[in-house]
Structure formats: C-alpha cells, structure tokens
Amino acid sequence: MKVVVIAGGQGTRIASVNNEIPKAMIPINGKPVLEYEIEMAVRYGYTDFLFIIGYLGDQIESYFGDGGKWGIRIDYFKEEKPLGTAGALGYLKAELTEDFFVFYGDTVMDFDMNAMLDYHKEKKADATLFLHPNDHPYDSDIVDLDAEGKVREFYNKPHAPGFISRNMVNAALFIFSPKIVSQIECGVKSHIEKNVLPACLEAGMNLYGYLSFEYIKDMGTPDRYYSVCEDVRSGKVKRMNRRNSRPAIFLDRDGVLSKEVDLLCKPEQLELIEGVGEAIRYINRKGYLAIVVTNQPVIARNMCSIKELDHIHAKLETLLGAEHAYLNAIYYCPHHPHGGYPEERKEYKMKCSCRKPEPGMLLKAADDWNIDISQSYMIGDRPSDVQAGENAGCKQSVQIEQNKPYALLDALKSILEN
Ligand SMILES: [Zn+2]
DSSP states (O other): OEEEEEEOSOEEOOTTOSSOEEGGGOEETTEEHHHHHHHHHHHTTOOEEEEEEOTTHHHHHHHHTTSGGGTOEEEEEEOSSOOTTTGGGGGGTTTOOSOEEEEETTEEEEOOHHHHHHHHHHTTOSEEEEEEOOSOGGGSOEEEEOTTSBEEEEEOSSOOTTOOOOOOEEEEEEEEOHHHHTTSOTTOOOOIIIIIHHHHHHTTOOEEEEEOOSEEEEOOSHHHHHHHHHHHHHTHHHHTSTTSOBOEEEEOOBTTTBOOOTTOOSGGGOOBOTTHHHHHHHHHHHTOEEEEEEEOTTTTTTSSOHHHHHHHHHHHHHHHHHTTOOOSEEEEEOOBSOOOOTTOOGGGBSOOSSSTTSOHHHHHHHHHHTBOGGGOEEEESSHHHHHHHHHHTOSEEEEOOTTOTTHHHHHHHHHHTO
16 A cells, blocks of 8 residues: 655745755654654555655655665655645556555654554545644634544635534545545646545545544644654654553533533533633643543433534534643433433433443543543542542542532642642
C-alpha cells in the first residue's frame, strides 16, 4: 500500500534557517518534519512512497533521493504549476490503483496506521478521514457523522455566528480509494477538503470519519512550531499513539458540567456551570482523556429523541470549544429499568449494564480508547456516579456539589496535584 505525501505548495521562512524552504523540510530538532513521517510509516511496514512536489521541491528530492537510506522507495511527481492539495492526484490515476494513505508533508504526527486501515476496511469506505476534537473548533473544518461514523455533511470554516456542532475536526490525514481519484480532473487546481471530498459526498460515495486522539498537528504559526518541537522532544507525540494506554477523567454531565435541570431535553436548556471550561482545559492539558458518562432516561421516557440528544451534546461541545476546551467522547445510557409510564419507549425499558451505578459505559470507553482504568478517575454529583467509578475499578471516584461554580476544577486540582 502506497503513502502519498503532498509536499507542494508555498515555501516558508523560519528563524533557524536563512533561505526559503518547503514546509516539509521544516527542521524539528535537526530533522525535517517529513523525515519523522517516513520513520513512522516504516515502523508500520510501509515502504512505497509517492511524493508530490512543486515549488522548491528540488530541496526535498535532493535530501530524500530514492529513499534507499530509509529502506524505502520514493517516486516523485513534480507539479509544473500549483494545483492545490488535490490537483496533482488527477495525473496519477494510473499509479493509484489501490487504496492509499494521504499525508501532508508538514504534519507532525504519530498514529496507529494499522488501526486506521482496519477501520477503513471494516467500513468498506471509499475514503476514511482522520478526525479529532481540538481546542478551536469554531475556526476549524468540521465533519458531521452519523451513528455508524459515516459522513453526513462537511462544515468548512468560516462558520456562521451561532453555529453549533460536535467537535469533530478534519485533521487532514486520509485513506483514499482509487474512486476518489477518479473524481479529480487533470490540470485543474483543486483542494481535498474544499472541493474533492464534498464532491465525492455529493456523488454518493461512502466517506467515513475515523475518530482518534493521537497527536497530529501542522505548523501553521511560529507559536505552534515551538510547541510542536517541544512535544517531539518530550516524547508526547509518541506517547499519544493509541497503542499506548492512557488515563481518563470520567465525568457525569448534569450538575457537573451543565446546570442540573429536571429532565433536560432541549439544547436551549443547556448551560455550562461556571468554571467548567477551565476545568476541561485543565484535563486536556494534563494529558487525560475527558470522557462524559451520563444516564439519559429521557430517551426511554420518550421526552427526547436520540437526535435531540445529539443536538444537546453538540451545544455542550460548542460551548466548551468557545472556551478552548474539548471532550474526547460522550457515552450515554438511554435506558430506564421501570416500565409503566404511558408514553415510554418499550425498547429502552430494561435493566441494562450501562446505567450508572453499573460500570458499562466506563468499560466500553476503556475498550474503545485503550484507557487504563486503574489510573483513571470518576467525578459526579451523585452516589451512583461514585459507585459506577468504583465498580469499573477507577483509581478514585469523587462526588462534588451539584451546580457549584468551580467545584469540578477544585476537585481535579486536589486529585491530580496530590
Ligand atoms: Zn443503559
């Protein structure tokens, strides 16, 4: 399977290098960013590369040559004129006859390539897009997925005021099938995110989002450049690969993140408790996954549909995003054990293993995201939350006062700083 690296585009100037260089050659601790990408792919057994180069591309070619030094083979496609991120692929239909990875050459990342490929195959996708939550969704390209992970809509930036969505950001890393390439015209400038993927969706192709919390960042600004260099140096980039287990903070929703409203069932009713944005930012910064686990019997009681619940969660993530904070995942239990209400939805009236104090949601999250529960914490406002954390085997479970400003942040600091 080939790895196609898009390394055309404009050059850049950075302080430590005097002349203009292609972005793929930006040095990180003495090595070009593209070399890290190659080393990662080689670790997963990929050895067949196709570099798309343009302006200043000779610098890339003279450094990497035929790839022999890394035990790989590199072919080059040189753009005569800038064709956007996708245009060159139009010329490569004869070369791209099987599914292939698409990397941008200026991205620092470390992800489990095989896990993404397995997902792509399992979904029989025409394209799989790597998605993640970030701390500025309001000015990012958002992808809307259905419950199976299939792309429903692209919401590219800039967004209209009042835009509400889940925090699912296109990280610009893909697996494409040849079907995607067949949509790209030769010699016409086009962009993957702006033109190609929306056109493929329109044409009815199967596009899927692959959600991951592994490290992936481009270096758009000098600030980001220095933080990325530090993250490579400290080992953070590799540590976040999903093959390594991570700790999580499990959080109840109502009364802990959002103000407790009796049977909340409309997005308009959802308001953050003061200090919650800061608390979630703190979790994000500390390297813990922020996972919501919430009982939502409003579904079983037919007071709220799954679709409305999705809107409520979109509102929650949008409010947090405005404060540069993000949740990694939201799990809810739609069940309720007691039947007998007139409007109830019988299919959700059951004794389940997910309704807290049962540990089902925490265990499912641990399985989905390789979470080390023994190093994780549960924070809620009810004894059933604490019980769920204990039943799951969390390191500690804490009950905080419902709706109290800054209660969550205070609890986190006392747990994680002692
Ligand atoms: Zn349940």
